[in-house]
Amino acid sequence: MASRMAKSPEQEHPVKAFGWAARDSSGHLSPFKFSRRATGEKDVTFKVLYCGICHSDLHSIKNEWGGAMYPLVPGHEIVGVVTEVGPKVTKFKVGDKVGVGCLVGSCHSCESCANDLENYCPKTIFTYNSKCHDGTMTYGGYSDIMVADEHFVVAIPDSLPLDGVAPLLCAGITVYSPLKHYGLDKPGLHLGVVGLGGLGHMAVKFAKAMGLKVTIISTSPSKKQEAVERLGADSFLVSHDQEQMQSAMGTMDGIIDTVSAVHPLLPLLALVKNDGKLVMVGAPDKPLELPAFPLLMGRKVVGGSLIGGLKETQEMINFASKHNITSDIEVVQMDYVNTAMERLAKADVRYRFVIDIGNSLKSAA
């Protein structure tokens, strides 16, 4: 019997789609024709207007975490305008501004899903580089249209500019969720933020809006002025400056550590007070050294956190709207994306690239 050939990405689904994909671990992105499913009864289809470039996109296209399935269309900070809704959709209508973040599916029946923690479901389906229930690949937001189950679509209030809100869908929720979960959301507390990039600058903005004192801990002295004058951080520590670090010992209630490169935990543990919490949201790919004495002598904690569930993501967007919080972005054209990735690898961006999909993603005729 002749074997059935797998359908090409263009033929898998009935609706034509166009995006940019990486074909191999060089990570080089280029135009890519594929297809998306027709709007199902609970689906929301929207025209993508903007998509943030997350550092995870870079890790994924270069297969740095393993498991990359090429061709890979990244992008999980996606915003746009609804063009079609399925008959069972209740929360959205055509013309609404919406967003999709890192997740497009989960099992809906496990304890995590029941607790609005779809991000921790063992069967999560990620926005890109995942397999749908029907076995087809998921493709992300570096593309012209997006189709998602309404459960995984977030409403974007009119008050927030679409380009600046896109990065909240990953960077924003990734820091908002642990601020709440680890109790680092109360006025008067002192929060440290390690790393001033896409995640770090969002942490500063959220924490200031929550009434905390914020200190940035960074390897780059050049970021200090902006951190204090524009982002509103209360102080700035250069991590290799022993004297500065020493003077801040035992002063912080918690730290959000956004750095995904391997780095020492000991100086960070020294910065937190007794009962203080060091929360990792960047994930270095090698284990870090954990010295037992400082952990025990101050009853300190090192914890992790991964994005957030959909309910909390909507809550975070609403909080951002109330406090006028958006990401600081550099808007780029689709064909700038490879240069943007090179600059991102060198942390040369304040603080998130956002692709102007609506105006620059043109289908090759």
Place this chain on the structure above:
Amino acid sequence: MAKAPCQEHPQKVLGWAAVDKSGTLSPFHFSRRENGDDDVTVKIQYCGVCHSDLHLAKNDWGFTNYPVVPGHEIVGAVTKVGSNVNKFKVGDRVGVGVIVDSCRSCECCQQDLENYCPQVIFTYNSHSKDGSKTYGGYSDFIVVDQRFVLRFPEGLPSDAGAPLLCAGITVYSPMKYYGMTEPGKHLGVAGLGGLGHIAVKLGKAFGLKVTVISSSPRKEAEAIQRLGADSFLVTSDLVKMKAAFGTMDYIIDTVSAVHPLAPLISLLKLNGKLVTVGLPDKPLELPIFPLVLGRKLVGGSDVGGMKETQEMLDFCAMHNIAADIELIRMEEINTAMERLAKSDVKYRFVIDVGNSLPSRY
């Protein structure tokens, strides 16, 4: 010239000390202060042998100040009380644990967390406020401020209760602080030694399901039949370990040697907590991905404050919890230390100080 240990203070004391990093203990003459207005003098009946005693005798942590008289699980009888002492009277049965003083004024001290006071003074290998060294319970008597003396409740045996003063509070405090007390939840106890076996007993008393995680298969029968653990995992049994992944709400890690954290973190459920109370002499490797993917945490804890230590003793008396011990004579301490280094004890040595240390007191 610095005074010799036996001349520093007015009262002569006999103890056993280690004088170098061989860790070998031998008789040692030193001295203690007169019983002050706030002090209680305790004639020592029993003293538990904590693994910290071994670490410090051998300078494993690099900060031993020789000669060192170890011992911080002390039980005895009050022989003198100062004029300001209202909590104790002569003849009372009391305990002294890991701490003999603190600054009394910082936020930690005010919250009954003397153990976290930056100026905490430990029962041995520390310096008192007058600058003189502190010497521990491998000795015939000790003089301690009443704030740092514990009442030994009725029903708690002096010998088997002694290890509660360090081992007991070291696991009780984090079990309360990290919320490991909800009946029906699943607790893992890594390491079945002095700390671990008490954590099992406390876990059962809190109504938890308890799994012991150990590198020694030979400990299984006793863990289940005598200590009451519900199940037992051997860390080298990869199949059983994998089957238990994601099943535990919390783990108390009592292991004091360097060991991998990754398998323990895998045993935790979402939001699980791994609390380490052992003090390896080198940093542990902490994989970050599993913490992030499962919103898990690794925390530490260090003994407990005085109020909580008393609460723990009262809880243990009420629930009939004491350590499983092997009573030894003072002169057997070096052999006991060698056996302790090989984990060859079920589960704490306790020195019968009262009956084996000739006392001039």
